[in-house]
Amino acid sequence: MVFKKLMRAFGVGGPGVDTVLHRADTQPGRTLTGTVEITGGDHDVVIQEVVLSLVTRAEVEMGDAEGGAVVEFARSVVSGEFGLAAGEERRIDFELPVPWETPVTMFYGKPLRGMAVGVRTELAVAKAVDKGDLDPVNVHPLGCQEAVLEAFEGLGFQFRSADLEHGRIHGVAQQLPFYQEIEYIAPSQYRGRVGEVELTFVADPREIEVVLEADGRSGGDAFGRFRMSHEEAESADWPSLVGGWVSELADRIPHQSHHGGHHGGMGGVVAGAAAGVVGGMVLGEVFDEVGEELFGEE
Structure with a gap:
């Protein structure tokens, strides 16, 4: 080029x-x-x-x-x-x-x-x-990122859009002043309960965090987070992990209350630990955007 x-x-x-x-x-x-x-x-x-x-x-x-x-x-x-x-x-x-x-x-x-x-x-x-x-x-995605993206596609999620949000993810050792959100429309079996799921990757030389946000049709938002080594993530059963997480949320989200804002918390919903995932799967308030010094518009 x-x-x-x-x-x-x-x-x-x-x-x-x-x-x-x-x-x-x-x-x-x-x-x-x-x-x-x-x-x-x-x-x-x-x-x-x-x-x-x-x-x-x-x-x-x-x-x-x-x-x-x-x-x-x-x-x-x-x-x-x-x-x-x-x-x-x-x-x-x-x-x-x-x-x-x-x-x-x-x-x-x-x-x-x-x-x-x-x-x-x-x-x-x-x-x-x-x-x-x-x-x-x-x-291009890392092997572990590609495995997650392929899982979403295989589960029937429909890609909608991707963008970068300026801010920080609470509880994640993030180095850059923004994070990527890849947004999917939930497949038909979740319609009416889960509208959209947003996917974010935060990687370092050893590990990767996969952060998920689900938008419930009733107004509640739910968050999940997986953290594991690159090797574990590349071989993990992501269709089971993501599918199980979304299925559980599909039952719980209608009972959530909306806490306001795009990244509001969801009131402490906790899913069971996922096998093979370091630290298990945690649901709760994940995103916390902060005011960063902005780079100038060009």
Whole structure:
């Protein structure tokens, strides 16, 4: 993937930049590699630094309104200061780690509607910074994430949408300032009791948490959480785990009271422990969004 751009912030005749990714397909926890190719303009300049970052778009609640904001969630300085003569060509090889909590943008080799991640290149010259254009990145699920997604599909859940919510999940060791929600419409056997189920992954190098939120037709919301190693999650019987959880909720949700707000608690409903799941399955108040410093809109 390549983008070519004459840097806006530096005016006509300023340096140009091409960012070439060796491979645009990746997974959480991996590393993107490539080369930044910089071409001098019609006069000598001093490049103060070259920075690469991963960016995405997250939904941010502001009072009663909700809007999108561009969020930078990984950043790497790939070069310090150097002089660039007129017409000179400079190549900078780079490695950019992909955080474990990076949202999935692909499933079965196809784009996940509503999700996008890109690499942004920044050049700083004389205190002016040009952020250039985005180079799209395809983030494929980890094996354990793919197993969960396949289970939802196999159980008859219908994909509805995916987005990123700016905030924190209560009780989860979350590193990024947002979390991904993959929303499904419940299959027909749960209709009238469970309307939608939202799926969130929070991974680290050793383990993954699978967080579920079910929206009851009667107004009650229910939350569940599974935590296990990547290896356990990849081989777990997710159709049984998810199907059993939703079936139990289908009986309980009509008796819940709504506590207000999209992420309200559900009054302490607890399901039985699931075999093979580290720490069992816990239901209760999982989400607790907090006000984070927002990245600027672009």
